Structure formats: C-alpha cells, structure tokens
Amino acid sequence: MAAAGGAVSLQGLVKEYDDVRAVDGLSLEIGAGEFFSLLGESGCGKTTTLRMIAGFEEPTEGEILLDGTDLTSVAAHKRPVNTVFQSYALFPFMTVAENVAFGLRYQKAGRGEQSSRVNAALELVELEKLAKRKPHQLSGGQQQRVALARALVLEPRVLLLDEPLGALDARLRKALQRELRALHDRVGTTFIYVTHDQEEALTMSDRLAVIVDGRVEQVGTPSEVYAEPASAYVATFLGQATLFDAVPAGAGPEPGLAAYRVGEQTLHVDGPPATGDPVRLMVRPERVELAPASAPLEGVNVFPATVESMTYQGAQTSVRVAAAGLRVEAEVANMHGSAPDWLVAGGPVCLRISSTALRVLDR
CATH class of the missing domain: 3.40.50.300 (P-loop containing nucleotide triphosphate hydrolases)
Structure with a gap:
C-alpha cells in the first residue's frame, strides 16, 4: 500500500x-x-x-x-x-x-x-x-x-x-x-x-x-x-540523569583517563587530559553501580556513600546516594520482588561511577 x-x-x-x-x-x-x-x-x-x-x-x-x-x-x-x-x-x-x-x-x-x-x-x-x-x-x-x-x-x-x-x-x-x-x-x-x-x-x-x-x-x-x-x-x-558541574583537572591516574574536579571529589572520564573551560559531567542512573559497604568495588571513581532515599519501582529500586558532596541517582535490580538486604535507607554502600559511564557536556 x-x-x-x-x-x-x-x-x-x-x-x-x-x-x-x-x-x-x-x-x-x-x-x-x-x-x-x-x-x-x-x-x-x-x-x-x-x-x-x-x-x-x-x-x-x-x-x-x-x-x-x-x-x-x-x-x-x-x-x-x-x-x-x-x-x-x-x-x-x-x-x-x-x-x-x-x-x-x-x-x-x-x-x-x-x-x-x-x-x-x-x-x-x-x-x-x-x-x-x-x-x-x-x-x-x-x-x-x-x-x-x-x-x-x-x-x-x-x-x-x-x-x-x-x-x-x-x-x-x-x-x-x-x-x-x-x-x-x-x-x-x-x-x-x-x-x-x-x-x-x-x-x-x-x-x-x-x-x-x-x-x-x-x-x-x-x-x-x-x-x-x-x-x-x-x-x-530524554530520561533520567545526574549532572555534575566540573572543572578540567588534567590527566587521570592511568593513560587514557581525564580528570575533573567536582566539588571535593575528582572524577575520571575516558579521554585525553582535561583542559579548558568548566563543563558538565552526565551519568545515567542505570550506569551507576552500588555494592555492599562490606564488599567494596575496585577501580576509579569508587567512593564510600550513604543511602539518602529509596523508591520502589517494581523491577528495580531507585536510590539516591551521597558521597562527600556528590549526590547521585542510581538503580538497583530487585531480587525476588524487593531490594537487596544490604540496601537500606540511611545505610552505607560502596558507589562506583565507571569512567566509561560519564559523558562530558558543555556547561
């Protein structure tokens, strides 16, 4: 037709x-x-x-x-x-x-x-x-x-x-x-x-x-x-995102990583050494990783954090965590219909934002 x-x-x-x-x-x-x-x-x-x-x-x-x-x-x-x-x-x-x-x-x-x-x-x-x-x-x-x-x-x-x-x-x-x-x-x-x-x-x-x-x-x-x-x-x-105001801070701890200062923290992003004007860093909540504080994750952009709030959404729980000035939205898959036992409002967690998950945007 x-x-x-x-x-x-x-x-x-x-x-x-x-x-x-x-x-x-x-x-x-x-x-x-x-x-x-x-x-x-x-x-x-x-x-x-x-x-x-x-x-x-x-x-x-x-x-x-x-x-x-x-x-x-x-x-x-x-x-x-x-x-x-x-x-x-x-x-x-x-x-x-x-x-x-x-x-x-x-x-x-x-x-x-x-x-x-x-x-x-x-x-x-x-x-x-x-x-x-x-x-x-x-x-x-x-x-x-x-x-x-x-x-x-x-x-x-x-x-x-x-x-x-x-x-x-x-x-x-x-x-x-x-x-x-x-x-x-x-x-x-x-x-x-x-x-x-x-x-x-x-x-x-x-x-x-x-x-x-x-x-x-x-x-x-x-x-x-x-x-x-x-x-x-x-x-x-287009979807949920956490945005950070960031200042370029040169090279990261490994080749191929750029460093950006976000408040008291430094975040590392895939790319050449960071120079120039202030930018924004963006990460989607499904790209943010959380783990029990007793089993910390490894790599760059890993921080001890505290769960500020939790919202049940069926297949996953939406979580807001704070880590020394960073506030980040994350999603955690629910197990058997509920959040994992280690995820508790007010409780400690380990936070990781992969260098590949962050995107650099013009301010």
Missing part, C-alpha cells in the same frame, strides 16, 4: 507569527521509509513544523522538498502526504468502511478499486471484521486505527502523525505504540511523528530530532541520543 519514495528535506524552515518565531531555521533530512520522530516540549515548534510539511501553514522562510521536489508553495490537498491527528475526526453517521473510503471519492477511484483499497487498509489495522460498525460502537484505540486506515488508504508517500495517541490511557498507549511501529514496518511508508513523550519516541523511532525553541538540538537514533546527548538539556529531557 505504500507509495514509492518519501524522502523529506527541510531546509532552513522559519515560521513567524507577528513578532514570535515559532520555528527558527530548522533543517532536517528524513529518509524514505523512516519512522522519524520530532520530540520536544509543548510550544517548541514541532507541531508547527509538521503543519508546514502538510501544507496547513506556509513557511516564512525555507524550503520543503519531497523526493527532491519543492512543495513549499504546493496546496495542502495536492501534496502526497496525509495527517493523523490526536482527535480522530470520524464521521459519526458513517460506518468504519465509509469513513475509510471517504477520501477516495476525490481520487476518482472506481467502485471496485475503492472497495479493494478499503479492505486492504482495514486489514492493515486489523479492523476488517468491524467494517460495518459506527464510530460510537468502537473503543478509543479502535477509532484511532480507523483514522490511520483512512490516511493510509490514500497511499501517501509520507504519513504525518501529530500526537495521535495523546488522548488514550497509559495502558492502551503502550499497546498502540507497538501496533503503530508494526504497521509502519508492514507498509514501509515514511512516518513523521510528533510527540512530547520521551519513552514513545525512544521505543518507536528509527531516528528522532529533539526540538528546542524552534531549532534542532540533536538528531540521531534513540540509542545515540540517549547515550550520547549533545547538551545538558537533551540529557535531562
């Missing part, structure tokens, strides 16, 4: 409303067939960018290319793209099949072709058995799948999705995230997905762009952006 092509190039996009610059020189290259997410806080410009791709908004500056063709001045209804919104906007008096077929009447498709394309679209979203029902007879998740089928039946080269799961409860959202990713893999259409939900972007995307104040802060695969954030903003926006 996917149309050929679907590579999108955004070149220097700017969108101004009076004296407000909602999108500020945004450039992106999205490959044909990618599941690409625009991730950012409310008001960052991600939905405005999507609306410019769709043709609902005209850029103040910049170009929008689809497979090398400039769409910037092409009317929305003439673009080979389609949009799925958070609100399903289904016609309540039409059946599921009639809702899905609605757009085909403008493509001058014959009755037989319409029927076969509607059936194929409903099969894709696994709703063929509900073709004769009305929207009020469907669950929220089923209505969203009808909206997807209605968009896909038109065989767009690019499918734009503006927080389509935002109105669903948490359990249904997770289920539909898996379904939507599987649907993308079946149809092969380019998906451009707008979300403010970090977990959603990480679990569904081939690549993602973090958008801040109308600009691209970082682009990469989920693992690249999570493990190698380009800034402190990305580090804290």
Whole structure:
C-alpha cells in the first residue's frame, strides 16, 4: 500500500507569527521509509513544523522538498502526504468502511478499486471484521486505527502523525505504540511523528530530532541520543540523569583517563587530559553501580556513600546516594520482588561511577 519514495528535506524552515518565531531555521533530512520522530516540549515548534510539511501553514522562510521536489508553495490537498491527528475526526453517521473510503471519492477511484483499497487498509489495522460498525460502537484505540486506515488508504508517500495517541490511557498507549511501529514496518511508508513523550519516541523511532525553541538540538537514533546527548538539556529531557558541574583537572591516574574536579571529589572520564573551560559531567542512573559497604568495588571513581532515599519501582529500586558532596541517582535490580538486604535507607554502600559511564557536556 505504500507509495514509492518519501524522502523529506527541510531546509532552513522559519515560521513567524507577528513578532514570535515559532520555528527558527530548522533543517532536517528524513529518509524514505523512516519512522522519524520530532520530540520536544509543548510550544517548541514541532507541531508547527509538521503543519508546514502538510501544507496547513506556509513557511516564512525555507524550503520543503519531497523526493527532491519543492512543495513549499504546493496546496495542502495536492501534496502526497496525509495527517493523523490526536482527535480522530470520524464521521459519526458513517460506518468504519465509509469513513475509510471517504477520501477516495476525490481520487476518482472506481467502485471496485475503492472497495479493494478499503479492505486492504482495514486489514492493515486489523479492523476488517468491524467494517460495518459506527464510530460510537468502537473503543478509543479502535477509532484511532480507523483514522490511520483512512490516511493510509490514500497511499501517501509520507504519513504525518501529530500526537495521535495523546488522548488514550497509559495502558492502551503502550499497546498502540507497538501496533503503530508494526504497521509502519508492514507498509514501509515514511512516518513523521510528533510527540512530547520521551519513552514513545525512544521505543518507536528509527531516528528522532529533539526540538528546542524552534531549532534542532540533536538528531540521531534513540540509542545515540540517549547515550550520547549533545547538551545538558537533551540529557535531562530524554530520561533520567545526574549532572555534575566540573572543572578540567588534567590527566587521570592511568593513560587514557581525564580528570575533573567536582566539588571535593575528582572524577575520571575516558579521554585525553582535561583542559579548558568548566563543563558538565552526565551519568545515567542505570550506569551507576552500588555494592555492599562490606564488599567494596575496585577501580576509579569508587567512593564510600550513604543511602539518602529509596523508591520502589517494581523491577528495580531507585536510590539516591551521597558521597562527600556528590549526590547521585542510581538503580538497583530487585531480587525476588524487593531490594537487596544490604540496601537500606540511611545505610552505607560502596558507589562506583565507571569512567566509561560519564559523558562530558558543555556547561
């Protein structure tokens, strides 16, 4: 059902409303067939960018290319793209099949072709058995799948999705995230997905762009952006992180290690001797190691520490520890449903932050 092509190039996009610059020189290259997410806080410009791709908004500056063709001045209804919104906007008096077929009447498709394309679209979203029902007879998740089928039946080269799961409860959202990713893999259409939900972007995307104040802060695969954030903003926006203000302090105790002063402590990071301006060091809680104080860990960045607080989270316990001026968030796997016996609020532990776990970020 996917149309050929679907590579999108955004070149220097700017969108101004009076004296407000909602999108500020945004450039992106999205490959044909990618599941690409625009991730950012409310008001960052991600939905405005999507609306410019769709043709609902005209850029103040910049170009929008689809497979090398400039769409910037092409009317929305003439673009080979389609949009799925958070609100399903289904016609309540039409059946599921009639809702899905609605757009085909403008493509001058014959009755037989319409029927076969509607059936194929409903099969894709696994709703063929509900073709004769009305929207009020469907669950929220089923209505969203009808909206997807209605968009896909038109065989767009690019499918734009503006927080389509935002109105669903948490359990249904997770289920539909898996379904939507599987649907993308079946149809092969380019998906451009707008979300403010970090977990959603990480679990569904081939690549993602973090958008801040109308600009691209970082682009990469989920693992690249999570493990190698380009800034402190990305580090804290995409998952949990502990940040330390640090001052370069030359070479570490072994070749290949750099030293940084963090308050009273020195932390060592993989790399050449540290020089230059103050920086920030970042570590994810799952990369922090804790052990019983009676069985201390070895290596660099090992400190005696005290457990300040513990929060049970099912498969793991979130722990905050303090070590002579350092406060660090860590995760410890639960054993048989509870934290290890040696992990007690107020008790001593051994803390290790591997030199490979720390990332150096500009202040």
